Amino acid sequence: MPPAGRELEVQVLGAAQSASPAVRRSALDRLFTGGCVLGDGAMATMLLDRGASIDTCCEELNLRQPEAIAAVHAAYLQAGAEIIETNTFGANAYRLERCGLRSKVREINLAAVRIARHCVIRAAGAQIAGAIGPLGMRIQPHGEVSCIAARSAFADQVHALAEGGPGVGADLLILETMMSVAEATEAIAAARDAAPWLRLVVMMTVDENGDCLDGSSAQRAAARLTDLGADAIGCNCSYGPTSVLRAIERMRAATPLPLAAMPNAGMPFSVEGRSNYPISPVEMAAFARSCLQAGVTLIGGCCGTTPDHIRAIKSVLQESAPQESG
Ligand SMILES: [Zn+2]
Numbered sequence: 247m248p249p250a251g252r253e254l255e256v257q258v259l260g261a262a263q264s265a266s267p268a269v270r271r272s273a274l275d276r277l278f279t280g281g282c283v284l285g286d287g288a289m290a291t292m293l294l295d296r297g298a299s300i301d302t303c304c305e306e307l308n309l310r311q312p313e314a315i316a317a318v319h320a321a322y323l324q325a326g327a328e329i330i331e332t333n334t335f336g337a338n339a340y341r342l343e344r345c346g347l348r349s350k351v352r353e354i355n356l357a358a359v360r361i362a363r364h365c366v367i368r369a370a371g372a373q374i375a376g377a378i379g380p381l382g383m384r385i386q387p388h389g390e391v392s393c394i395a396a397r398s399a400f401a402d403q404v405h406a407l408a409e410g411g412p413g414v415g416a417d418l419l420i421l422e423t424m425m426s427v428a429e430a431t432e433a434i435a436a437a438r439d440a441a442p443w444l445r446l447v448v449m450m451t452v453d454e455n456g457d458c459l460d461g462s463s464a465q466r467a468a469a470r471l472t473d474l475g476a477d478a479i480g481c482n483c484s485y486g487p488t489s490v491l492r493a494i495e496r497m498r499a500a501t502p503l504p505l506a507a508m509p510n511a512g513m514p515f516s517v518e519g520r521s522n523y524p525i526s527p528v529e530m531a532a533f534a535r536s537c538l539q540a541g542v543t544l545i546g547g548c549c550g551t552t553p554d555h556i557r558a559i560k561s562v563l564q565e566s567a568p569q570e571s572g
Pocket residue numbers: 482483484510548549
C-alpha cells in the first residue's frame with residue numbers, strides 16, 4: 247500500500263512551491279496547441295542511484311516502496327517537469343512474469359497512478375502520463391507472441407492506467423521505447439480501444455543513424471504512426487541526444503503532429519560497477535535548443551537523465567517562452 251498522505255506530502259511540498267503559473271494553464275493543452283512542455287527524466291536509473299538493487303523489479307516498488315517512487319517524482323516536479331511519467335514502463339504481463347508478478351498488472355499500474363496523482367495534486371497542475379514500454383517479447387511473425395495476445399497485454403495495462411477516468415486515472419498515455427512499428431501498432435490499437443479519451447504520445451527508439459530498430463526509417467515510422475491515430479509522435483532513449491535529434495528532424499518532414507523528444511544521457515559506461523552516462527545537463531540544454539529549432543513540443547529525458555538535466559532544459563524553455571501572465 248502506498249503510504250497514506252503524510253510521508254508523500256512532505257516530499258512533494260517543495261514541488262508545489264516551484265510550479266510556475268504556466269504549469270497551471272495545463273501542460274496538456276499547451277502540448278497540443280503549439281506550446282512547448284517539459285517532461286521528466288529517468289525513473290529506473292534514479293532508483294538505482296538511490297540504492298535500489300540492480301535485480302529489483304522497479305515496477306514492484308510501486309507496491310513495496312511507494313515513497314521511493316514519490317521522491318523521484320517530487321524531484322522532477324521541483325526541477326520544473328510539467329508532465330511526469332508513472333513508474334510503469336515494464337508493467338505489462340510479459341515483463342512482470344519474469345519477476346513472478348504476472349497476476350499483479352492491474353495492482354501495480356493502479357498504485358503507480360495513485361502515487362503520481364498524489365504528487366501532482368500538490369504541484370499546481372502538472373499532469374500524469376501513463377508510461378507504457380514494449381512487451382519485451384517479439385511478436386509474430388518474428389516471435390511467438392500473437393498480435394492478439396500483444397494487443398490484449400497492452401489493453402490490460404491501459405485499462406489500469408486509465409481506471410477512474412479523468413482526474414483519477416492518467417491524464418495522457420506515453421508509449422515509449424517502441425522498437426518496431428508492428429508492436430506500436432498493437433499498442434496504439436489497445437490504447438484507442440481501452441481509453442479513447444486519453445491523448446496518446448508514441449515514441450520510437452532509434453539506432454545511431456536515427457533509424458528504427460526494425461529497419462524502418464524515421465520518416466516511414468512517423469507516417470505510419472500518424473496514420474494509426476497517435477496524437478503526438480517522437481523518439482526517446484536511443485543513442486543519446488544526437489541520434490534522437492536526427493530521427494526527429496526526419497519525422498518532422500513526415501507528420502503534422504506535435505513532436506516529442508526524450509533521449510537517454512548517452513550510452514552508459516561502467517566505472518567500478520556503476521553505470522555512468524556521458525551527457526551532462528549543459529549538453530542537454532544544447533539539445534533542447536536544437537529541439538526548439540526542430541519544432542519539438544515535448545522535451546524530457548530517458549535513461550541516465552536526472553533532475554539536473556530537466557532543470558537545464560527548463561532554463562532553455564524559459565529563455566525562449568513568450569512571457570505569460572497569470
Ligand atoms: Zn531509456
